[in-house]
Amino acid sequence: MKIAVLGTGNLGLSIIKGILKSGENYQIIATRRNTQSIAFLEKDGIEVTSDNAYAITQSDIVIVALKPFNILEVLKEYKQYFTPDKILVSMATGISIQQIQEAIENKAVTVMRAMPNTASDVGESLTCLVYNGQEKEKLESVKSLLSHVGSVIQINEDLMEAATVLGACGIAYVLRFMRAMVQGGIQIGFDAKTAVQIVNQTVKGAAELLIRNQNHPEDEIDKVTTPKGCTIVGLNEMEHQGFSSSLIKGINASFLKIEKKA
Numbered sequence: 470m471k472i473a474v475l476g477t478g479n480l481g482l483s484i485i486k487g488i489l490k491s492g493e494n495y496q497i498i499a500t501r502r503n504t505q506s507i508a509f510l511e512k513d514g515i516e517v518t519s520d521n522a523y524a525i526t527q528s529d530i531v532i533v534a535l536k537p538f539n540i541l542e543v544l545k546e547y548k549q550y551f552t553p554d555k556i557l558v559s560m561a562t563g564i565s566i567q568q569i570q571e572a573i574e575n576k577a578v579t580v581m582r583a584m585p586n587t588a589s590d591v592g593e594s595l596t597c598l599v600y601n602g603q604e605k606e607k608l609e610s611v612k613s614l615l616s617h618v619g620s621v622i623q624i625n626e627d628l629m630e631a632a633t634v635l636g637a638c639g640i641a642y643v644l645r646f647m648r649a650m651v652q653g654g655i656q657i658g659f660d661a662k663t664a665v666q667i668v669n670q671t672v673k674g675a676a677e678l679l680i681r682n683q684n685h686p687e688d689e690i691d692k693v694t695t696p697k698g699c700t701i702v703g704l705n706e707m708e709h710q711g712f713s714s715s716l717i718k719g720i721n722a723s724f725l726k727i728e729k730k731a
């Protein structure tokens with residue numbers, strides 16, 4: 470399989486790094502205008518170029534990781550290179566399959582949308598994938614590619630904005646929560662390095678408990694909240710201060726922003 474990544478910035482790089490770590494034998498062409506900043510990829514066998522037309526024509530799957538503000542303009546510029554044998558996978562937030570098809574003026578080209586997060590870098594993304602077509606082989610080849618950067622779930626396109634908030638913005642919410650835990654840890658006596666070590670592994674452990682046991686968070690919380698104990702006292706104080714409420718309100722604020730209702 471030959472893969473092109475158009476717009477190799479933060480996300481494009483995360484995807485490429487994840488694929489490289491998987492050890493799978495993909496031929497990858499990475500583009501951006503300022504190629505100097507990604508020239509280091511060449512030592513891993515990635516072809517680096519600013520020639521989008523070349524990258525598209527050489528590839529089976531074209532991952533488009535351009536910013537939403539210029540993706541349609543760039544796709545229009547290169548529309549003649551998107552022949553029906555190509556699969557175009559857009560990662561741009563808020564740009565619909567229909568808008569992409571209109572930009573390339575070709576409904577015969579398979580277009581999918583994927584919303585990964587930056588944990589792709591370490592092979593731990595949760596990628597939401599939208600495909601409205603019927604060709605199972607094409608779907609499987611994209612799922613298989615994206616599985617090298619983490620888990621993949623298929624969703625309906627009308628949930629893509631919600632997926633962006635929960636999955637992609639979600640990384641930032643969790644990291645801010647972790648930062649607060651570190652700050653609390655320092656206040657109660659740990660040096661920063663030790664606090665970070667404890668928090669990182671505790672968060673990883675909590676996630677693994679849910680993933681492996683397939684439990685609801687509250688089931689695992691019940692196991693650590695001794696009646697009259699310190700955990701429930703701390704948790705209740707957090708709730709009195711609006712912990713769950715502020716998270717839910719934040720998620721909703723991001724969603725309203727993405728839906729352009731705020």
Ligand SMILES: NC(=O)c1ccc[n+]([C@@H]2O[C@H](COP(=O)([O-])OP(=O)(O)OC[C@H]3O[C@@H](n4cnc5c(N)ncnc54)[C@H](OP(=O)(O)O)[C@@H]3O)[C@@H](O)[C@H]2O)c1
Nearest residue numbers: 476477478479480501502503534535536537560561562637
């Ligand atoms: N970051 C996330 O967590 C995340 C998650 C899911 C989806 N997304 C989506 O992914 C997309 C990319 O986000 P990002 O954070 O990776 O942005 P970014 O770092 O700005 O990457 C975009 C890249 O596109 C390149 N570019 C611009 N015009 C180009 C052109 N004509 N041809 C080739 N390359 C061009 C830019 O480099 P040059 O200026 O050098 O060309 C830049 O490196 C966005 O649409 C975003 O909504 C991001």
